[in-house]
Amino acid sequence: MYDETANPTDARHHLASMLMRESLIDKEVVAGTDGRATLVRMLPEAHVVKIGGRSIVDRGAAALPAIVSVLGEVLKTHKLILSTGGGVRSRHVFSIGIDLGLPTGVLAQLAIADALGNAHILGALLSPLGVVAIPPEMFGHLLPLFLHSAPGVIFNGDPPYSLWEHPPEIGRIPPHRTDAGSYLVAECFGCASVILVKDVDGLYDADPKTHPDAQLIPKIGVAELRAKNLETLPFDEVLLDLLERSRLVKSFQVINGLHPERLAQALAGEHVGTIVHAD
């Protein structure tokens, strides 16, 4: 605690509060902020559904209309926060940006445009239902209002980290991409579930696209998944860090959007892909 006698002439003008004069970096102060009150769930009935960029949207007519058709049905009974990935256009702009020597924060800023384009593609197809892509600048603050007024909303799944993106552990690719941005919305707003719609049945012990004998892992905790040290994951790796620090949303499910009926099943609480959960 703050010691008046150590600093009798504190010339800072304080507002009286629990954290008055405290260092927010102090371990004891920080620990004291846990569990003071039950966390509020702002949108407990909403589900976050991320439609993969490269895995689904980039396939165009081969994959997206079937999912839109399922979405039309489930939106009659579920409030959905839809998001999209940036797909191959993001991969392309990353490769050009890296070649030009641009930093991770710039790559993150550039990638937002690709996911936003895909959000608008999805929004064009869902517009008869009043489900549209919301500009990122207003999405977060107005989300509860939009969701109250329409059965669902769409945003570019990217978190607004942009120039403030963290440098990754290896190389230059922004670590917080659209899976992470979708999860973080759910965690902050206390949503009912997070479903990542991809083009594989879930998580395998090896990449099923290159290893035909790969085995599906239906359910796994973060620690066990880390211990497996898999070569690739079908979602943003940083999701594991985020799950470890989760307070409200303790799991997500990866499902195969090439079997679009699984989306309805997952929203009904069925286990139809891989569930990754906090330990």
Add this chain to the structure above:
Amino acid sequence: MTEALSGDLLTELGRNLVAGSLSDRDLMRQTIGPVERILPEANVVKIGGQSMIDRGRAAVFPILEEVVANLPRHRMIIGTGAGTRARHAYSVALDLGLPTGVMSVLGTFVSMQNARMIHYLLARHGIPFIEPAQFPQLPLFLAERRAAVFFGMPPYTFWQQNPAIGRIPPHRTDTGAYLVSEVFGARSMIYVKDEDGLYTADPKKDRNAKFIPKITVAELKGLDLGDLVVERAVLDLMERAVHQTSIRVINGLVPGNLTRALEGEDVGTLISVD
């Protein structure tokens, strides 16, 4: 549809990124390469909220005079901390059980108030306040007016990550300012606070705290101090930095310290990766 971008127009890295997994470490190693410094002459100067701005005129006027005096020699991107009003807002939010992302929004508002105040005091020198959406104009302002003011909070708002312990946003104004200096490859990152630098404990609470003039991130993490003079997230980010591998913390209540830091002199505490 994926074939549309897999033709000869792509570099080898482009082909690998389009086809491969971004969680593949071998592929990520292919993305290592030279990174341009976008604003190599700019210094990022963060003026503390609780430590400086909450003191009012007594602390703010002298440091801004020093900023102005240094404009002919140095370009400065000036970030602001939040301070006691953020602590008040966080306290209310904690009491109500509001999530970390909402607290991040609240902290942003306070650091924005501080940025506006600093901006108005520098306005006669033509120095603007820029929000994140106005950062594309930053190079022009630095070239023309040699400084700009921004709010230190990173614009994560509802996407702020939970801390490992507690509920206070882990990425606050020290982190936001640091990331600006890293992404632009700035010349320096200077934190202006109300202590001479880093101590073994908070000198406001512990009279036996010892001053540390120079330390590496690894050494500092090894000390596992209960309190630090900068947000812990800054240390983690420094370990991954391409450009900004050192930061300096100075006492802004001592006239001349900012000038010395801008000149690259040994003042305050230097924390570096190696």
